Amino acid sequence: MQTLNLDLAERSYPIVVGAGALARADLIAGALAQPRAVIVSNETVAPLHLAKLKAPLTAAGIDTLDVILPDGEEYKDWPTLNRIFDALLANRCERSTTLIALGGGVIGDITGFAAACYQRGVPFIQAPTTLLAQVDSSVGGKTAINHPLGKNMIGAFHQPQLVLADTDTLATLPLREFRSGLAEVIKYGLIRDPAFLAWLEANTDALLAREPQALAEAIVRSCRNKAEVVAADERESGERALLNLGHTFGHAIETGCGYGVWLHGEAIAVGMLMAAELSRRLGWIDSAAVERIEALFVRCGLPVQGPALGVERYLELMAHDKKVQDGKLRLVLLRSAGEAVLSSAAPAADIAAAIAARCRAE
Amino acid sequence: MQTLNLDLAERSYPIVVGAGALARADLIAGALAQPRAVIVSNETVAPLHLAKLKAPLTAAGIDTLDVILPDGEEYKDWPTLNRIFDALLANRCERSTTLIALGGGVIGDITGFAAACYQRGVPFIQAPTTLLAQVDSSVGGKTAINHPLGKNMIGAFHQPQLVLADTDTLATLPLREFRSGLAEVIKYGLIRDPAFLAWLEANTDALLAREPQALAEAIVRSCRNKAEVVAADERESGERALLNLGHTFGHAIETGCGYGVWLHGEAIAVGMLMAAELSRRLGWIDSAAVERIEALFVRCGLPVQGPALGVERYLELMAHDKKVQDGKLRLVLLRSAGEAVLSSAAPAADIAAAIAARCRAE
Numbered sequence: 001m002q003t004l005n006l007d008l009a010e011r012s013y014p015i016v017v018g019a020g021a022l023a024r025a026d027l028i029a030g031a032l033a034q035p036r037a038v039i040v041s042n043e044t045v046a047p048l049h050l051a052k053l054k055a056p057l058t059a060a061g062i063d064t065l066d067v068i069l070p071d072g073e074e075y076k077d078w079p080t081l082n083r084i085f086d087a088l089l090a091n092r093c094e095r096s097t098t099l100i101a102l103g104g105g106v107i108g109d110i111t112g113f114a115a116a117c118y119q120r121g122v123p124f125i126q127a128p129t130t131l132l133a134q135v136d137s138s139v140g141g142k143t144a145i146n147h148p149l150g151k152n153m154i155g156a157f158h159q160p161q162l163v164l165a166d167t168d169t170l171a172t173l174p175l176r177e178f179r180s181g182l183a184e185v186i187k188y189g190l191i192r193d194p195a196f197l198a199w200l201e202a203n204t205d206a207l208l209a210r211e212p213q214a215l216a217e218a219i220v221r222s223c224r225n226k227a228e229v230v231a232a233d234e235r236e237s238g239e240r241a242l243l244n245l246g247h248t249f250g251h252a253i254e255t256g257c258g259y260g261v262w263l264h265g266e267a268i269a270v271g272m273l274m275a276a277e278l279s280r281r282l283g284w285i286d287s288a289a290v291e292r293i294e295a296l297f298v299r300c301g302l303p304v305q306g307p308a309l310g311v312e313r314y315l316e317l318m319a320h321d322k323k324v325q326d327g328k329l330r331l332v333l334l335r336s337a338g339e340a341v342l343s344s345a346a347p348a349a350d351i352a353a354a355i356a357a358r359c360r361a362e
Numbered sequence: 363m364q365t366l367n368l369d370l371a372e373r374s375y376p377i378v379v380g381a382g383a384l385a386r387a388d389l390i391a392g393a394l395a396q397p398r399a400v401i402v403s404n405e406t407v408a409p410l411h412l413a414k415l416k417a418p419l420t421a422a423g424i425d426t427l428d429v430i431l432p433d434g435e436e437y438k439d440w441p442t443l444n445r446i447f448d449a450l451l452a453n454r455c456e457r458s459t460t461l462i463a464l465g466g467g468v469i470g471d472i473t474g475f476a477a478a479c480y481q482r483g484v485p486f487i488q489a490p491t492t493l494l495a496q497v498d499s500s501v502g503g504k505t506a507i508n509h510p511l512g513k514n515m516i517g518a519f520h521q522p523q524l525v526l527a528d529t530d531t532l533a534t535l536p537l538r539e540f541r542s543g544l545a546e547v548i549k550y551g552l553i554r555d556p557a558f559l560a561w562l563e564a565n566t567d568a569l570l571a572r573e574p575q576a577l578a579e580a581i582v583r584s585c586r587n588k589a590e591v592v593a594a595d596e597r598e599s600g601e602r603a604l605l606n607l608g609h610t611f612g613h614a615i616e617t618g619c620g621y622g623v624w625l626h627g628e629a630i631a632v633g634m635l636m637a638a639e640l641s642r643r644l645g646w647i648d649s650a651a652v653e654r655i656e657a658l659f660v661r662c663g664l665p666v667q668g669p670a671l672g673v674e675r676y677l678e679l680m681a682h683d684k685k686v687q688d689g690k691l692r693l694v695l696l697r698s699a700g701e702a703v704l705s706s707a708a709p710a711a712d713i714a715a716a717i718a719a720r721c722r723a724e
Contacts, residue, residue, distance in 0.1 A: 089509060147451060324456050
């Protein structure tokens, strides 16, 4: 079990990574304000992992209530969020009741947003069960639901009290979701940690074989990168935006195809290649760097071409991005394979050409 | 024009009170991050006051978009909130777009919550047009929507950049709403400002005649009380809860009768009398104090008896209150007419008796 700390003054919290973390009722109890917690999970995750979390809590005298939601990005919406509120109100949950998000990124985001809004804010704990959630979405306090016109458009910054990343849960993760998580892991290498990128290239086979030591190392190094960035810029006024490498393109894919058709990691893998291609057109990186990134994605079984939405539709969807400022699209681009920058320097023609180069023809 | 400051370090903001405040495009422009604002109002307020706000902004080169919602507490809900999000997304509003809430407490609360959640938080300005909103809900950053099981259950703390309380708007305020606002004004006297309470008793006629000087004085003194309390306890961990005198009882009336049947000020007037009656039963204040409060409410045309919901139903609705802690109801009670305390000391039988004494028989 390894513990990192996300340093945010009075809102600091530990990130615990390791086999069996879900059963650490002692850590959870220490973070609760009253001996009661509401576990939010989904129909896929609950049968696999709920008992591992719940039984030790019950044994420790903590009263738990479960809210089990349907599984899928298409349920990261208001009606599903309202099911959490209904359960909290029907059970007279109070301002000091803690929510525990047991699941992937969708469960973490929607539960975190419920915690941010219920009675204007209650505490919550992240217990991520997918690779993507363990290395990215469970850390840093971004919470949200989707709107038909854009992903994560309705949300809040609300930091958890504790993150418990149990690496045992990755054993049952479907292959496609596991690969999707690797895209976010690789992202840290690309934006700020060239040594980690090289380590990932050297350990791809071990990761794909889900060797516990390799997984733990990848998760801890990812979380350390994320924690450093968030500690320096909690509300994304600067450096934190770099964590969105590939996300503006990727969100266009997710929204354009309908939520849940492309997995988030699949979409941002293609998005990162579009950003790399655009960086190459600006003369910032060379073709070899783009090919190196593509090769790693291919080895990880990630897609390297976007869907045939048409370039115009990509651009239209991207215009809704949260990073648009004064009508100008700002994109995370690469100065090298290991250093990202936020830039509005790219000419529209180059953006269109980069998309066209990396998506299937209509 | 008088200006107070709500002191919250980097989130401090001015509260401007006076005739013609809505036309102060200079103050608004100084608070905007880009020359664009979205004005949220309702079908009653917009025909009366929108032009006063909008024309000077347009003249100052600020691009405005209007979102006009239906009028009423029953629209302080998710579908109406979503109309704001739809408009913001359809018009590609960005993280630096400012929302302006032009209207009463419902518009202020729902617009503030939209600003808190849209893209995880955008700036907003309060332009309250009712007495209740000018003296209470526009100041202090509490935003929310209602849930069928409880009022203001879904919300956020999100401070505005500026509050513009234009006393001219009170001239067109329906009498019932004006009286409802007086209940919140009197509340400040009861909880922490006995000199203000005495001033209100001496100036009731001038206030009911809506004499501009008396109104401005009452608003400024109310806002000063509110600003002092919020500055000391922004997120209601202590003193701020005292601002909820009468609210636990009052919310039960509002929820129990269906949103919009009782006005908020009417409900909390009765709630304050229930709290006073309960304080009397605890021996904290005498009958003369209760009668003094009742007499002031009667002069202001406020109700002094609650609806016939039945005591059990009152208690059931009150159990959902946000101030419940570890299953125990905490109530704001009176130590004197001018000093409130938060207490869980009241026996259940006394709470029931105080309700019974102040509501109509079934």
